[in-house]
Amino acid sequence: MTGKSSSARPTPATTAPVRPRADSLALWAMIVGIVAFLGGWLPVLGFILGAAGVILGVLAKRRSNRPELGLTGLILSTMAVLTNIVIDVIVVVSIVTQFNNLPA
Numbered sequence: 001m002t003g004k005s006s007s008a009r010p011t012p013a014t015t016a017p018v019r020p021r022a023d024s025l026a027l028w029a030m031i032v033g034i035v036a037f038l039g040g041w042l043p044v045l046g047f048i049l050g051a052a053g054v055i056l057g058v059l060a061k062r063r064s065n066r067p068e069l070g071l072t073g074l075i076l077s078t079m080a081v082l083t084n085i086v087i088d089v090i091v092v093v094s095i096v097t098q099f100n101n102l103p104a
Contacts, residue, residue: 026064029056029073033080040080043091047084053077 033056036049057074061067 023065023069025056026060026066026069026073029053029060030069030076031073032056033073033076036080037076037083040083041087043084043088046080047088050077050081050084054081 032049032053036046036053039049040046053073054077057070057072057077060070061074062070064070
């Protein structure tokens with residue numbers, strides 16, 4: 001026996017709490033961004049997914065330990081929203097044009 005007790009061990013310095021939810025938030029931002037980008041051609045669904053992806057991307061970029069995933073989700077979601085706005089305009093113009101061309 002050396003005479004040292006187990007309570008003589010140095011205590012580790014306290015560190016900032018790890019936020020594992022932030023990494024999952026960044027991952028979800030990227031997943032929703034990819035799905036929104038792929039589904040961006042659907043008139044309403046692409047816009048809803050894109051808006052959710054933009055919100056998740058901004059939150060993940062601010063809070064995440066891996067902000068590059070949040071940035072990827074943000075970029076893909078923004079592209080999906082912009083694409084969806086163009087698709088919505090084309091659909092509305094097409095419907096109005098077809099309605100105006102109906103025989104009286």
